[in-house]
Amino acid sequence: MTSKDMDTAAPGHFIRRIISEDLARGKNDGRVHTRFPPEPNGYLHLGHAKSICLNFGIAGDYHGLCNLRFDDTNPEKENEEYVESIKADVHWLGYDWKDRLYFASDYFPQLYEFALYLIRAGKAYVDSLSAEQIREYRGTLKEPGKNSPWRDRSVEENLELFEAMKAGAFNEGEHVLRARIDMASPNMNLRDPTIYRIRKTIHHRTGDEWCIYPMYDYTHCISDALEGITHSLCTLEFEDHRALYDWFLDQLPVPCHPQQIEFARLNLNYTVMSKRKLNQLVSELRVDGWDDPRMPTISGVRRRGFPPAAVREFCERIGVTRNDTVIDVGVLENCVREELDRTSPRVLAVLDPLKVTIENYPDGQVEMLEGINHPNNPDMGKREIPFSKTLYIERDDFMEDPPKKFFRLGPGREVRLRYAYFITCNEVIKNAAGDVIELRCSYDPQTRGGQAPDGRKVKGTIHWVSAQHAMQAEVRLYDRLFMDADPEAADGDWKAGLNPDSRQVIKAALLEPSLNAATPGAVYQFERLGYFCMDGKDSISEQPVFNRTITLRDSWAKQK
Ligand code: ATP
Numbered sequence: 001m002t003s004k005d006m007d008t009a010a011p012g013h014f015i016r017r018i019i020s021e022d023l024a025r026g027k028n029d030g031r032v033h034t035r036f037p038p039e040p041n042g043y044l045h046l047g048h049a050k051s052i053c054l055n056f057g058i059a060g061d062y063h064g065l066c067n068l069r070f071d072d073t074n075p076e077k078e079n080e081e082y083v084e085s086i087k088a089d090v091h092w093l094g095y096d097w098k099d100r101l102y103f104a105s106d107y108f109p110q111l112y113e114f115a116l117y118l119i120r121a122g123k124a125y126v127d128s129l130s131a132e133q134i135r136e137y138r139g140t141l142k143e144p145g146k147n148s149p150w151r152d153r154s155v156e157e158n159l160e161l162f163e164a165m166k167a168g169a170f171n172e173g174e175h176v177l178r179a180r181i182d183m184a185s186p187n188m189n190l191r192d193p194t195i196y197r198i199r200k201t202i203h204h205r206t207g208d209e210w211c212i213y214p215m216y217d218y219t220h221c222i223s224d225a226l227e228g229i230t231h232s233l234c235t236l237e238f239e240d241h242r243a244l245y246d247w248f249l250d251q252l253p254v255p256c257h258p259q260q261i262e263f264a265r266l267n268l269n270y271t272v273m274s275k276r277k278l279n280q281l282v283s284e285l286r287v288d289g290w291d292d293p294r295m296p297t298i299s300g301v302r303r304r305g306f307p308p309a310a311v312r313e314f315c316e317r318i319g320v321t322r323n324d325t326v327i328d329v330g331v332l333e334n335c336v337r338e339e340l341d342r343t344s345p346r347v348l349a350v351l352d353p354l355k356v357t358i359e360n361y362p363d364g365q366v367e368m369l370e371g372i373n374h375p376n377n378p379d380m381g382k383r384e385i386p387f388s389k390t391l392y393i394e395r396d397d398f399m400e401d402p403p404k405k406f407f408r409l410g411p412g413r414e415v416r417l418r419y420a421y422f423i424t425c426n427e428v429i430k431n432a433a434g435d436v437i438e439l440r441c442s443y444d445p446q447t448r449g450g451q452a453p454d455g456r457k458v459k460g461t462i463h464w465v466s467a468q469h470a471m472q473a474e475v476r477l478y479d480r481l482f483m484d485a486d487p488e489a490a491d492g493d494w495k496a497g498l499n500p501d502s503r504q505v506i507k508a509a510l511l512e513p514s515l516n517a518a519t520p521g522a523v524y525q526f527e528r529l530g531y532f533c534m535d536g537k538d539s540i541s542e543q544p545v546f547n548r549t550i551t552l553r554d555s556w557a558k559q560k
């Protein structure tokens with residue numbers, strides 16, 4: 001298969017084609033079994049979503065299975081909070097591992113047995129060089145490595161030393177167990193890679209049972225084989241590790257030999273996508289935690305209001321190839337817009353309120369007007385919106401000295417209030433500083449519902465809320481976390497490009513009263529303003545918080 005073939009997505013990407021061919025040939029007895037193997041050392045990000053959709057998606061398409069396996073071999077960096085967040089995120093994306101939840105740490109005894117097997121076969125040895133010496137002996141891409149003076153220890157001595165390593169007889173760094181492959185291999189990964197190292201650290205699952213921990217490359221292929229994985233899908237940086245993956249499985253009496261297939265990782269512009277960097281943003285308090293709605297984490301976009309269907313659609317649209325590219329975040333944002341346009345109820349909300357008094361509306365009168373919840377979906381029903389003498393409109397829907405093309409409110413101008421009446425601005429009230437603080441208007445009672453019986457037209461329709469009925473809310477407007485498309489491009493500090501205006505907080509926005517029934521996580525379209533999601537963490541009943549999920553249109557497209 002050429003790389004050109006891999007680019008053509010339909011009907012399936014290159015991995016689907018490989019699997020279809022395997023099935024046609026009867027490989028793996030017709031089984032398809034994948035896995036998603038996160039390390040529990042941080043929260044999942046959108047790159048992981050690509051891998052989750054790919055692995056679980058393939059299992060679904062081929063009536064196969066997909067495991068969730070935690071690759072928990074680095075006790076220093078891993079913990080239960082991460083394990084739980086990862087499970088929640090995979091579920092939220094719409095996937096289920098059923099009873100196939102695994103931990104590499106469950107295989108520690110088996111991995112140890114296999115290490116003894118390698119030693120007995122003369123394929124592994126205990127090395128007593130220091131970490132620095134091991135690096136020196138390793139050579140470079142141009143020069144071969146040198147054999148360690150300990151490489152030819154006898155099997156007996158190796159067994160004895162390795163058992164003593166396990167028993168805690170040595171300090172960290174005193175010895176390691178290495179595979180005995182080829183110090184001159186052009187593939188650096190095959191120059192006697194380390195299999196086990198001593199770490200006197202408590203593991204979040206195995207406690208102090210072990211003080212030697214297996215390395216990722218050794219653990220991963222064996223875990224795959226023990227679980228009967230058929231296709232082990234990973235990102236391109238593991239391409240050079242494939243020879244090692246295969247070497248271990250060829251030496252060991254494992255039940256099967258899965259096929260490793262690499263694909264390009266997801267990169268998005270205007271953000272960073274590595275747990276290490278995201279962890280820095282969190283620990284340096286640049287954001288409010290892993291689930292800050294500006295974060296490209298799954299918990300972040302969930303809190304922001306991205307629907308899981310939009311993230312899945314995005315992963316489908318970007319496809320799976322072997323070309324390392326950067327995807328424009330606008331592609332994701334469009335998936336979110338399309339999904340929310342279809343699914344979210346419309347409501348009226350005013351973010352920057354300007355008072356409007358309808359002078360000819362009876363004092364104390366309240367009438368209920370009817371609003372439709374979705375313009376194209378009658379099944380979403382209708383609701384009542386109270387109207388009264390004192391209203392609020394959006395401040396920027398009024399201009400004292402409007403240009404001709406401004407079709408909203410100005411002195412002497414008439415507009416339609418959404419679902420309500422035509423109003424005309426008669427008088428502008430200002431405070432001592434000269435700021436407009438109120439508009440005195442009149443309404444035309446004949447225009448109830450937004451139509452004039454005389455056929456008179458107005459060009460503008462604006463949103464509003466009734467002062468006495470509105471509920472107050474905090475609204476958080478989010479923008480991209482970084483100002484530069486490629487925050488990592490500069491040699492200097494990648495955090496220098498953080499967008500200082502990525503969050504703007506409005507303390508007292510006014511919402512139509514139907515939003516009293518809003519529940520955390522629900523997303524609404526605030527008409528003319530964008531999509532907003534009720535925050536599940538900071539909302540209190542007197543003051544709900546709404547996160548702007550996304551604007552109605554791509555405001556960045558214009559700037560470019
Ligand atoms: P990070 O670099 O963010 O720390 P990682 O690769 O170290 O990510 P893991 O927990 O090891 O994180 O990843 C679990 C799985 O998700 C792996 O199979 C990995 O290849 C895949 N994955 C990680 N990042 C991406 C990405 N940006 N695009 C696609 N798949 C990814």
Ligand code: MG
Nearest residue numbers: 038039071216
């Ligand atoms: Mg990793």
